[in-house]
Amino acid sequence: MTEHRVNWLELRSLCQELMMKEGMREEDARICADNLVDADLCGVESHGVSRMTNYMKRLRTGVVASRGCCTVTKEHGSSLLIDGGNAMGMVVGKFAMDRCIEKARENGCCFAAVSHSNHFGTAACYVRMAAEAGMIGIAGTNAPPNLAPWGSSEKYMGTNPIAFGAPSFHTPVILDMAPSVVAMGKIILAARLGKSIPEGWVVTKEGKPTTDPVEGQYGTLLPIGGAKGSGLAIFMEIFSGILSGAAVGPHINHFWNDFDHPQNVGHFFCAVDVDKFMGLEAFKKYLEQMIGEMKALPKTPGTEEIFMPGEIESRKRQKRQAEGLVLPDSVYEELKALSVQYQVDFTI
């Protein structure tokens, strides 16, 4: 398979330019491009520029509002209810977390619930914003169904991620986790490659364990820790959907193949200003001490280094920013086709 090593800044410019061609404001297009390219930099390619063709189609068909605006519909000292105006999810997410950070700086913390949004990229992006502002960040979203409530065999909740971020002297500590054992993408990939999958990843439509990915891809993903992961996914529906009035579970329209109905995804964001607790410097110092202790612990056989949450992603980002980002041929060709279609210079 041919691969293409590209410069991340050039890739970001290309994505930004493309999205502007569909009517997005320069700043909004930059926010989206930034989020997508950052996912690729961190090794979360499922949320990266491989989605560009779909995002462009969503903008073109108008199922996402290219110039959509967020509206704060209810506001108190430390709470925000936000209508995303069907804008791109990354634009909505940045708007919400920016305002959370502002209000947390004043009052100590802020919690925002958001409706009428779309797929917002990685949740890590938003808690990183908070961490870089010297705050604890918490964020989550709901998503189209892929996971059954514990005891059921039918998917209802999304693989709704929850993310946490904390500032540190070095790279922020960032956990961005789905409540399923694996992503559905892994099942689909195994089906394509004709490989079997381990038991415990997925159950069939009938609720039976399977190692056959072909059967598995029509089933439902299994949550981590059984009822625990299922409960986490349910609470992400509550925080993101019920609290904001967005859609929940199977009422969220699909990202990949529905170009007629807005998704009405919900998100939530929370920022907590560390300076209102321990001072930020004291916090970072104490965190550094804890991290140092954990990294010095004995390792399991085969482990070379003990990583903090988000550390692997951060190292990949650094490396790829320096050495270039490798795109698979299919993604490269898709971007090239978009450039031709939208008459944008293909400069990557």
Next chain:
Amino acid sequence: MTEHRVNWLELRSLCQELMMKEGMREEDARICADNLVDADLCGVESHGVSRMTNYMKRLRTGVVASRGCCTVTKEHGSSLLIDGGNAMGMVVGKFAMDRCIEKARENGCCFAAVSHSNHFGTAACYVRMAAEAGMIGIAGTNAPPNLAPWGSSEKYMGTNPIAFGAPSFHTPVILDMAPSVVAMGKIILAARLGKSIPEGWVVTKEGKPTTDPVEGQYGTLLPIGGAKGSGLAIFMEIFSGILSGAAVGPHINHFWNDFDHPQNVGHFFCAVDVDKFMGLEAFKKYLEQMIGEMKALPKTPGTEEIFMPGEIESRKRQKRQAEGLVLPDSVYEELKALSVQYQVDFTI
């Protein structure tokens, strides 16, 4: 094994009276007794009155301050930094969540970080307080080490629970989950009974998988979802310990066998006022609709009913409040011995 069916109100009074004999204020002793008996009512016996002998010893030795007071050391519109004054953890937890709820009622949300506390019972207790006040509740704590950071074979973090609660028309939706696959108690019990345990529960001190609980009990518990559960436990250390200045990981002194050094456990609490988002009634209605849809889904083979998080516990509470609480002989005898020791009428 003889069992004893007791009335929960009488059991609560007995525990309260006993703790007052060690100098606790009437109200504080009631808070602690309530928390312990509620754990038994809900089927979380590990956190119930079976701990009374130890709690009494902790009060007697002064390693917990029987008349300890919480101090708010830093306060903003929606944040609280609290020093627990080495009081009983349940007293500290109730103080903190009460004030979070008050401040969230004013400003929309509030986040509290707490240091110098002790084992606070179940985290479910505090998010239930928030839910009963019409709020989203989030709470967590750190605890003495039982879990290794992913990649290490040595325990560092506690099986730090995170809990979420949401108000509903019926019983609140409540998730209270540890980040480990099982509790250490299960390994110890299997060792006592001479039974083997499934792979995936625990690894040996050397980091090797084991089905031998005798070896396992000196090892470290495995987190749910691998790095995910480990990351959750790390963030509970950050929110509870680093943010508040409490102890973290192995620096937290042991509950069961250290009567010389205060634990210095840290907690965190967050309340989010639903009325500042969707109105509370609209929220409950929408939640009821989602729950109804989930409960009507097809069930996995062998499942009779799909439960929401916290629903099984709530049903047990109702049943046991009506029919009495069954105590194992050992716990009953321990309580009887305490009654003799403290010259309290044994009325259960």
